[in-house]
Amino acid sequence: MNVLNFINAFFSDSAHWKGYDGIPTRLWEHILYSLVALGIAAGIGLPVGLLTGHTGRGGNALSLIATAARALPSFGLLVLMFVVLGLGLLPVMIPLVVLAVPPILVTTYEAVRSVDPSPVDAARGMGMHESRILLQVELPVALPLILSGLRSAAIQIVSTATIAAYVSLGGLGRYIVDGLYQRDYEKVVGGATLVAVLALATLGLFWAVGRLAVSPGVRRSN
Amino acid sequence: MVSSGDFCQTRRVCGVLIRIDSVTKRYPDGTVAVDRLSLDIPDRSITVLVGPSGCGKTTTLRMINRMVEPSEGTILLDGRDIMRQPVNTLRRSMGYVIQNAGLFQHRTIIDNIATVPRLLGWGKEKARERARELMGRVGLDASLAKRYPYQLSGGQQQRVGVARALAADPPVLLMDEPFSAVDPVVRKGLQDELLRIQEELGKTIVFVTHDIDEAVKLGTMVAVMRTGGRLAQFAPPAELLSEPADEFVEDFLGADRGIRRLSFFPSAGLELVTAPVVATDSTAEQIAARDTPDAPYLLVTSPDGKPLGWSEPRNLTAGEIDPAQLLSYGRPFVAGTDSLRAALDCAVLSPTGWAVAVDADGRVAGVVSQQTIAEAIRGAHKESTSEAKALR
Ligand SMILES: Nc1ncnc2c1ncn2[C@@H]1O[C@H](COP(=O)(O)OP(=O)(O)O)[C@@H](O)[C@H]1O
């Protein structure tokens, strides 16, 4: 009996590929939770990071908030949210978003701050509006670093989204929680493997996005 | 008194485009970077702001395009207060070039140059066509259009910076130490290119440098600034060299300002002599006829007039002149085109003390002695002093 046997047994059992508890359903649920959480976190972290990075103001407050947010344990937050809000998607989303905002916010801020000031000065001197300077001069150069912040946030979300199962939701956490409860270690290992594979796929996805979205001029100059 | 027409001719400039009127800049930390500066920047010429580091050159330049707001005083562009114009409209009417070019690394060269036309709403193709035209104008090969900035040398990047600033054909060009970060050979090329572009396009250029040689070479007018942001002197370079306003300017100009000043005197008035010139195919009589006590040496040329070298007359035998036996003639100067400084340099470098003057094709136009050059220098000094008095 070893881990590989568990994995083999789990994935070769055709019952695991069908129905509401089948791999495709659980995988899709997991991806959906992750996408929603990442979307909300990016919706908060990116604009705030871009603006504070561009103006250079609020950097200290920002890193303070980020440090505090990092100190919050996701599972503890989940329990708290469950007590306050009851069952549902919201108590799951809040800890995931709290987890993901700091890396996005801080790297985006740092990425924009570290853009070479001379092209920005040149752009301003030739009469470019501030919004255009941010989006067309700073963002394209800061993009690789911003993507790396999004990537680490995404990986953390994917691995932490398993907690959804504790509040009766789906996702790959179901296999781990149920497997532990049923002492079905095949299921536990199978679920954990799927989470790991999804994390690797996320890495691959970000690599591809980087190839497509980052200008060759930036990729080579850094 | 001289009429303004004469003024235009002697100074090569006409109206005032930018008037800086007792402008002071005090930064929030209390630093007074510019102190009651007044400067009339003439139209269609290069005005250089020069001075030691920290004397307020950059601050002055950046107040012209409102990158820095003056604390006191006004700046007029073509008679209108720049504070009364929309800031981005003002900036788009002024090209801006900075020290490290400040290119957009994510954009190709052609798209870097097309930036301002695109900001002004030109179509992509029209803007790129204009950018291609400018690449030629600043001496960039068309094959570089699709490259990214990291693929270019520092000098090439600076050319792109100049092309980008010129793209929307602004009447004014502001340049902040644009050539300071490149090596001397490349810098000389860029300076010559700028003078050529200025000649062709007639832009009003405000150029900041800490290098007095660059200032003297490029400036139609040179404003020397001193620490504390005050103007020490504002004059054409020749006048700066001949009559520095005070000790500070004199020190800043350096030790050899007398020699450098000669760059502004043309060699056209030099009296060239052709008596001590013989060709390899000259006859014995011709050589004998040219052997005069005034000229202890004869210059030998090829039959088509190219200089070969100097020789004492008694060492020359008609029909048997061996170019390898001749004394070097040094570096000749181009009669009329080169300055008295070039002529003097040739005479000093020549082993005989005589300078060789050639025409544009490199054929000998005559020779001239150090004494003759010295007399011409004295004459030119006298003339420029009386001219300066007349202008006042
Ligand atoms: N943003 C700023 N805040 C405070 N002081 C400044 C600022 N920019 C420049 N200075 C100061 O103003 C003076 C003039 O600076 P600057 O115009 O850059 O000089 P230069 O270009 O001649 O070297 C210097 O003493 C410099 O330290």
Ligand SMILES: [Mg+2]
């Ligand atoms: Mg400066």
